[in-house]
Structure formats: C-alpha cells, structure tokens
Amino acid sequence: MRNNTFIVSLAILMVGYLPLSCKNRELNYFNYYYKVYTIDSTHRVNKDTLATIKQYKKLFRQYPPVQNERIREFEAYIKMADKYHKSFGGIKSLNKLIAQTGPYWRPGSDFFKLYKKHGIDSIQVEQKYQQWKRGLNRVLLDSFSIAFKRDQYNRHIKETVEMNDKKNAELLLWTLKNYGYPSKQKIGLTGNHGVFMPMIDILNHMAYTQYYEFLKTELLKYVKSGECTPRDYIDMVDKYQYMNNGITMYGIFIRYDESNLNAADSARIDKNRAAIGFPRMKTSMKIAKDYFDKLKKQQKH
Numbered sequence: 001m002r003n004n005t006f007i008v009s010l011a012i013l014m015v016g017y018l019p020l021s022c023k024n025r026e027l028n029y030f031n032y033y034y035k036v037y038t039i040d041s042t043h044r045v046n047k048d049t050l051a052t053i054k055q056y057k058k059l060f061r062q063y064p065p066v067q068n069e070r071i072r073e074f075e076a077y078i079k080m081a082d083k084y085h086k087s088f089g090g091i092k093s094l095n096k097l098i099a100q101t102g103p104y105w106r107p108g109s110d111f112f113k114l115y116k117k118h119g120i121d122s123i124q125v126e127q128k129y130q131q132w133k134r135g136l137n138r139v140l141l142d143s144f145s146i147a148f149k150r151d152q153y154n155r156h157i158k159e160t161v162e163m164n165d166k167k168n169a170e171l172l173l174w175t176l177k178n179y180g181y182p183s184k185q186k187i188g189l190t191g192n193h194g195v196f197m198p199m200i201d202i203l204n205h206m207a208y209t210q211y212y213e214f215l216k217t218e219l220l221k222y223v224k225s226g227e228c229t230p231r232d233y234i235d236m237v238d239k240y241q242y243m244n245n246g247i248t249m250y251g252i253f254i255r256y257d258e259s260n261l262n263a264a265d266s267a268r269i270d271k272n273r274a275a276i277g278f279p280r281m282k283t284s285m286k287i288a289k290d291y292f293d294k295l296k297k298q299q300k301h
Contacts, residue, residue, distance in 0.1 A: 027063065027225070027226070028224055029063065029066070029223065029224055029225060029226035029277065030223070030224055030275070030276050030277040031277065032059070032062075032063045032066075032226065032277065033068060033230055033276070033277025033278065034274070034277040035055075035059055036059070036068050036071060036073045036277075037068070037071075037277070037278075037279040037283060039052060039055045039056060039059070039073070040071050040073065040287070041279075041283060042055075044286070044290075049080050049083075049084060050084060050086075052077075052080060053077065053080050053081050053084065053086050056073060056074075056076075056077035056080075057077070057081075057088070060074065060077070063226070064226070065077075065096065066100075066226055066229075067100050068229075069229065069230075069231045069287075070287050070288065070291040071287065074093075074096070074097065074100065075097060075100075075111070078093055078094070078097065078114065079110065079114065082114060082117070090118065091118060091119075091120070094114070094115060094118060094120065095128060097111075098125060098128045098129050098132060099129070099132045099184075099185070100184075112125070133188055136185075136186060136187060136188050137179065137186045137187065139179075140175060140179060140182055140186050140187045141187050141188060141191060141192070142191075142192065143171055143175075144171070144182055144187050144191060144197055145191030145192040145193070145195050145197070147167075147168045147171050147202065148191060148195050148196070148197045148201070148202070149195055150164045150167065150168060151164060151165075151168055151201055151202055151205060152201075161205075161208075162208070165205045165206070165208050165209050166209060168202055168205065168206075169206055169209040169210075169211045169215075172202065172206070172211075172215070173211060173214075176218060180222070180227070181219070181222035181225075181227040181228050182199065183222075183227040183228065185227075198232075199228070199229075199232050200229075200231065200232040200235050203215075203219070203232050203233065203235060203236040204235050204236055204239050206236050207236050207237075207239035207240035207243065208243075212236075212240050215236070216236070216237060216240075219233055219236070220233065220276070223276055224276075230276050230277055230278045231252075231278070233276070234249070234250040234252055234273075234276070234278060235252055237249055237250065238250050238251070238252040238253045239253065241253075247265075248269070249269070249272045250269060250272050250273055250278065251269040251273070251281050251284075266281065269281060
C-alpha cells in the first residue's frame, strides 16, 4: 500500500512538472525570429496596424520579446498599440524596454515622450536603467569591458591581433562554461567607462581563431534560446566561410544584390537563413533600405 501511495505521489509530481518542462522545450527562438519577420513583412504589404498589434501581442505572450535587427519589434508594437489606444502592458512593458534601449534613450525622442505620457520622467527612466545595470553580472561586465578594448587595440599589427583574439576566445569559452552566453541581460549594452560592447565584434573575430568550429556548434544553442542574435552568429560563420572558402552560408559578406548569385546559390542561402529564423535576402534588402531611409528622414529633422 505504501508503495502504491509513493507511485501515485510521484505521478502527480511528474504531471505537475511536465507543462513547465514542455514549455521550456518549446521556447525556440528560431520560430520567434521567423514569426517576427513574417509579421513585419505582412505589415509592410497590408498596412493593417490593428492586425499587426494582435499578432505581436500573441507572439509576446509566447516568448519574452527581444529586439530584432533593424525592426525593434517590441518597441514597434508598443508604439503602434499606444497610437491606436490598445493595451500593451503599460508600465510593466515599458520597464522591459528600458533594459533593451538603455543608452540609446534620448530626451525629446518619440521613445522618451512615450514614457512621459505614462508618468515616467527622464530621472525615473535613468534610475530604472541604473537599477537594471546594478543587476548585471559584475565579473562578466568587468571582463568584457577589458575584452572589447583589447579587441580594437592595434588591429593593424598581426601578432597583436592574434594574441588578443586568442585571449578573447579563451574568455568566451570560460564564460560559456561557467555562466552561459554573455548576453545583454548578463553584461549589458555598455561596459566600464562607456565602452561599447556589441558582441558581433568579438564573434566576428572568433573566425580567426582555432576555436571557431567549437563555437560554431556551441553558439547555435544560444541563438535558439534567444540569448545570441542570429545576426551576431551568422556574421561569425560567414566571416570564416568567406575567408576560407570564398563563399558564405548566409549571404552576409556579399552585397544584398542577387544579380551576383545564381538561382542555386540564392536558394541555398535563403534555406540556411530560414533554418535559424533569419529573413530571405530580398526581405533583408527591403528592411535595410527602409531602415536607412528612416534614419535619413530623422537626420533632416
């Protein structure tokens, strides 16, 4: 009887655990990235903002949002929802954005006005951002502040570059082993003394190191988990492929001009991109054009 009671208790425990474990397994950001680009592409064609708001809202219920390359989908969703007087999560969602935009926030911008509209002034924004920064991993923040300065030091001197890239590779390997991927949620956006820390710079230079093959496999797990952006990852892979084979897997180290590619190359590149949620080359070209057109308009004003 005692054994039967134990078995029943164990079964109840396992049933309670299964939804959580299944949910974690389903959190595949390859799918998230793909859905973001699909929503964005559909919006560009149909201009149906209300439908776009609903689609983004559904997506963000399934996945904690991240900011995709040149789309900034969570920010776009909040701005659209606010404009059309739709609920987007209020202060809670705005607080998520503070961590994502941090040093890019500027008084007087549309972004600042949005915070102000919801009762958050510039001093409160800065306080919230500093509070978020205090929660970062200080060991990694200090280490990568040094690594990023080292990464840019004397890159015209071959011996220095090789030595510094090796040191940074070893730091990255140590970090992966002990802390996981050094994501924005661990090291932030800027390091000590305001040093800019885009992981794409360091990953790009990993293509020169002996650790490339290991990192190519290992980092893909963190793209899937949403911690490493697809662009950062494929920049490293394409750099290696371009240097060693003269071709690229994802089309990053060639111009977004498909006239330079035959049909087979274009299909191969788009298939590789789709596998990790990155947009097709034609879609990337359109996103890039719209992005830079928008920047030009902002600069004129």
